[in-house]
Amino acid sequence: MTSEASTIDELSEIAAQWFARMDSGEGDHAEFEAWRAADPRNAAAFARVYASMRQLEKLRGLTAPVEPLPQPTRRTILTSGRIAAGVVAMVALGAVAVNFGSGRVRAETVVGERKAVKFPDGSLLELNTDTQVEWRLTEGHRDLWLKRGEIAIQIAPNTKALRLQAGKHAADLAPGEYIARLRDTSLDLISLSGTATIAGGGTPLVKIAPRQAAIVTHGAGRVRPVSSNDMDFLTGWRNDELVLNGQVLSEVVEEYNRYLDKKIIIANPELGGITMGGRFANHDPSKLLAGLEASFGIHVAHESHSIILSR
Numbered sequence: 001m002t003s004e005a006s007t008i009d010e011l012s013e014i015a016a017q018w019f020a021r022m023d024s025g026e027g028d029h030a031e032f033e034a035w036r037a038a039d040p041r042n043a044a045a046f047a048r049v050y051a052s053m054r055q056l057e058k059l060r061g062l063t064a065p066v067e068p069l070p071q072p073t074r075r076t077i078l079t080s081g082r083i084a085a086g087v088v089a090m091v092a093l094g095a096v097a098v099n100f101g102s103g104r105v106r107a108e109t110v111v112g113e114r115k116a117v118k119f120p121d122g123s124l125l126e127l128n129t130d131t132q133v134e135w136r137l138t139e140g141h142r143d144l145w146l147k148r149g150e151i152a153i154q155i156a157p158n159t160k161a162l163r164l165q166a167g168k169h170a171a172d173l174a175p176g177e178y179i180a181r182l183r184d185t186s187l188d189l190i191s192l193s194g195t196a197t198i199a200g201g202g203t204p205l206v207k208i209a210p211r212q213a214a215i216v217t218h219g220a221g222r223v224r225p226v227s228s229n230d231m232d233f234l235t236g237w238r239n240d241e242l243v244l245n246g247q248v249l250s251e252v253v254e255e256y257n258r259y260l261d262k263k264i265i266i267a268n269p270e271l272g273g274i275t276m277g278g279r280f281a282n283h284d285p286s287k288l289l290a291g292l293e294a295s296f297g298i299h300v301a302h303e304s305h306s307i308i309l310s311r
Contacts, residue, residue, distance in 0.1 A: 112129055
C-alpha cells in the first residue's frame with residue numbers, strides 16, 4: 001500500500017469515528033468543525049463517509065436514520081457509495097453543514113453574500129443575501145426548507161417534484177426554475193419556468209404557471225403575471241445587480257438594504273415616491289447615491305452606521 005493510500009485510509013477511519021460520534025449525539029460540534037476546517041482532506045474524507053452511510057441507509061430501505069448507526073468499519077467506508085463531486089466540493093469549502101440525526105443538510109449566507117449549491121441530481125440552488133435553507137433529498141423525500149431570505153432553484157428535468165416549505169406555507173415545484181422569498185409572514189414565489197402548487201397556513205390552493213408570481217399570506221393568495229421589467233428587477237441579484245425600470249425610491253432602498261451593513265434611510269417620506277431607472281451593483285450604492293444628488297437634488301449624508309437621504 002502506498003503512503004498516499006495509507007493517508008486516505010487513515011483519514012477515512014478518523015472521519016468514520018467523527019460520523020459515529022456526531023450521529024449518536026456524543027460528539028462536540030465545535031471540535032468537529034475545527035477538525036473539518038483544519039485541512040481540506042479532512043472535509044473531503046468526511047464527505048465520502050457521510051455519502052457512504054447515506055447510501056447504506058438507502059440500501060436498507062431507510063429514508064433517514066431512525067437510531068444511531070453503528071461505528072462503520074474501514075471496509076464499509078471504502079466499498080460503499082460515492083458522493084457527487086459538486087457536493088464534495090461544497091462540503092470541503094464549508095459551504096454546507098450536516099444536521100446529524102435528521103438527514104438534513106444546511107447552507108446559509110451572511111449579509112452581502114451569495115452562494116450556489118449543486119445537488120447530486122443536477123438541480124442547482126442559489127442563495128441570496130442573508131439566507132438560510134435546509135434540504136433532504138432521498139428516494140422517499142425531496143424537501144427544501146427556506147428558513148429565511150431568498151433562493152433561486154433550478155429543478156433538473158426528469159426528476160420528481162420538490163416540496164418547498166417556507167414558514168407555514170408549502171409549495172410543490174415541478175421541474176423548472178423558481179425564485180422564492182420568505183418575508184415575515186408571507187411567501188413570494190415566482191415561476192421562471194415550470195408549474196407550482198402552493199398551500200398551507202389556512203390559504204386556499206394557489207397555482208402558478210411560468211412567468212407568474214404568487215404572494216401568499218395567512219388565509220390569502222394572489223397570483224399575478226410578471227412583466228419583463230419586473231423580471232429584471234426580481235432576478236438581477238443572481239448577477240449581483242439591481243436592475244431598475246420604474247421602481248420607486250422607497251422600494252429601491254428596501255432592496256438595497258438587504259445587501260448593506262450600513263443601511264440607507266429616507267428622512268423625508270415624499271422622496272420615497274421618486275421613480276428610478278438604471279442598472280447598479282447591489283453591493284455598492286455609490287453610483288445610485290451620486291445620481292440622486294445630481295438628478296434630484298437629494299442630500300446624501302454618510303453617518304457612522306447609516307446613510308441619510310434628505311432635502
